[in-house]
Amino acid sequence: LVFALVATLVGDVFFLRLATEALIFGGLALSVDLLLGRVGLLPLGQALFFGLGAYVSALVLKEWQASFWLSLVVSLLASALAGLVGGIIAIRSKGVYFALIRFGLAQVASKVVFNTRELGASDGIIGVPGAVVVPGLDSTAPTGFFLVTLAVIFLIYLGLRYLMDTPFGRQLSAIRTNEDRVPFLGFDPWRYKLLAFVGAACIAGVSGALYPMLRGFVSPELMFFQVSGNAVINVIVGGAGTLIGPLYGSALLTGLRSVVGSFTAHHQIIIGLLFVVVVIMFPRGLIGYLTPLLQRRLEARRSRHQQGEQ
Numbered sequence: 001l002v003f004a005l006v007a008t009l010v011g012d013v014f015f016l017r018l019a020t021e022a023l024i025f026g027g028l029a030l031s032v033d034l035l036l037g038r039v040g041l042l043p044l045g046q047a048l049f050f051g052l053g054a055y056v057s058a059l060v061l062k063e064w065q066a067s068f069w070l071s072l073v074v075s076l077l078a079s080a081l082a083g084l085v086g087g088i089i090a091i092r093s094k095g096v097y098f099a100l101i102r103f104g105l106a107q108v109a110s111k112v113v114f115n116t117r118e119l120g121a122s123d124g125i126i127g128v129p130g131a132v133v134v135p136g137l138d139s140t141a142p143t144g145f146f147l148v149t150l151a152v153i154f155l156i157y158l159g160l161r162y163l164m165d166t167p168f169g170r171q172l173s174a175i176r177t178n179e180d181r182v183p184f185l186g187f188d189p190w191r192y193k194l195l196a197f198v199g200a201a202c203i204a205g206v207s208g209a210l211y212p213m214l215r216g217f218v219s220p221e222l223m224f225f226q227v228s229g230n231a232v233i234n235v236i237v238g239g240a241g242t243l244i245g246p247l248y249g250s251a252l253l254t255g256l257r258s259v260v261g262s263f264t265a266h267h268q269i270i271i272g273l274l275f276v277v278v279v280i281m282f283p284r285g286l287i288g289y290l291t292p293l294l295q296r297r298l299e300a301r302r303s304r305h306q307q308g309e310q
Contacts, residue, residue, distance in 0.1 A: 003255070004146060013142040020146045020214050022254035023153045027207030028227075029234040029246030030156060031200040036232070037241030038164065039196050040176035042099040044228055045106030048086070049079050049201040051223030053208030055113065058125045058218045068131040068139065068148070072209050079205020080198055087197035091190060094179075103225065110223035124219030128212040139213035149210055153247070156203055160243055163199075172196055233271065237278050239285025248287055 003019030028050045035041040053075040060071040090101045113119050120126070130140035139145045163169050174182050175189045182189045212218045221227070230253070231246075238249025253271060260267035282289045 003251075004143075007142075016142040016146050017214065018254060018258055019251075020142075020149050020210075022251045023146075023149045023247075024207050024210045024214065025231065025234065025254060026247040026250035027153045027156060027210075028204050028231045029238070029250050030153075030160065030243065031203035031207070032228075032231045033235045033240060033243060033246045034160065034196060034200045034203065036235055037243070038169070038172045038176060039193060040179075041193070041197075042096075042232070043102050043200065044099045044225070044232070045102035045104070046200070046204050046231055047223050047225070047227035048102075048106040048109050049082060049204035050208035050211075050227060050231075051110070051113070051218070051220070052082055053079050053205030054211045054218045054222050055119065055125065056205075057131075057209035058128045058212040061128050061131055061212065062125065066129045066132055066138075068133040068213065071131060071213075072152075072206060075205050075209035076202055079201045079208075082205075083198040083201025084194075086201065087194045091193045091197055103228075106223060106225065106228060110220050113223060114220040120219075122220060124217055124221075125212070126217040128216045128218070130216075131213045145214065149214075152206070152210065156206070157243060157247065160203075164243070168192070168195070233275050235285075237275060237285060239288035239291075242285065242287045242291070245285050245287035249285070252286075 001019075003015045003022065007013060007015035007019070028046060031049070032043055032046050035043045035046075056075045056078045057071040060067075060074050064070070086102075086105055090098055090105065093101055114122055130138040132138045133144070133148055137144045137148075139148075164172070171182070171187055171189075171192045174185070174187075175192060179189050182192075208222065211222065234249035234253055235246045236249075237245075237253065238247065239245025253274075256270065256274070257267055260270050278285065
């Protein structure tokens with residue numbers, strides 16, 4: 001919203017596009033937070049599902065029909081299927097082995113796409129038409145598509161918030177705390193981890209489906225490790241397990257890359273230093289640190305207000 005306000009004040013749609021991109025990668029960070037912050041699984045290859053959603057969306061828009069909803073649904077189904085297959089392969093492993101398997105699967109997929117001429121090989125798919133959301137509104141309208149993307153990501157966030165307050169969400173927290181004790185409660189941790197894995201794949205796929213609508217192209221780089229690594233950094237900087245933190249982390253780092261990148265090509269140094277500072281000084285992330293602080297201040301203010309009434 002800050003980006004959108006700046007774009008309105010200066011009359012430059014660049015900031016609206018930047019805000020939309022921050023939301024899209026924020027959706028990818030949400031999928032990482034579901035696994036990392038809620039289940040305790042480090043997904044080093046989440047870009048696989050993000051890139052899959054982007055490619056499926058681009059193919060639907062270019063070869064089938066320029067429909068926002070159709071491309072979103074097809075990308076969701078493709079991501080769910082890929083998540084089911086990938087989850088069956090990866091979920092049986094734990095710790096660093098899970099992270100390495102996820103990394104390996106993403107590397108294999110990215111190399112296959114990189115060497116497939118039918119998918120544009122290293123050039124990717126270009127010339128993706130704008131997606132029609134409703135008659136009179138498509139993804140080429142900066143303000144309209146920003147609001148549509150904001151609505152999609154916000155609905156995903158609300159859905160996750162609700163899900164984490166259900167018995168399913170509490171089982172995920174139990175698995176993160178002590179997976180070995182969960183079977184003694186009568187629950188199968190493998191099943192819950194698989195469902196979380198598929199859910200995270202769907203979120204990443206839907207977020208990726210929005211990317212070609214914004215940029216008009218896709219490339220194999222969307223499946224590279226750097227995209228997965230950036231998503232993990234967004235989560236850790238914002239606050240793992242907070243759900244809202246990854247969105248703030250994505251907005252902060254996307255804006256920082258844009259601002260610093262306009263002065264130097266070595267902007268990754270700044271991102272790396274920020275990451276190190278957050279890990280050392282704010283291990284719970286920025287939101288994880290600020291939320292308890294704000295809660296204590298609100299409680300103190302409420303207590304003073306009640307004492308004044310008495």
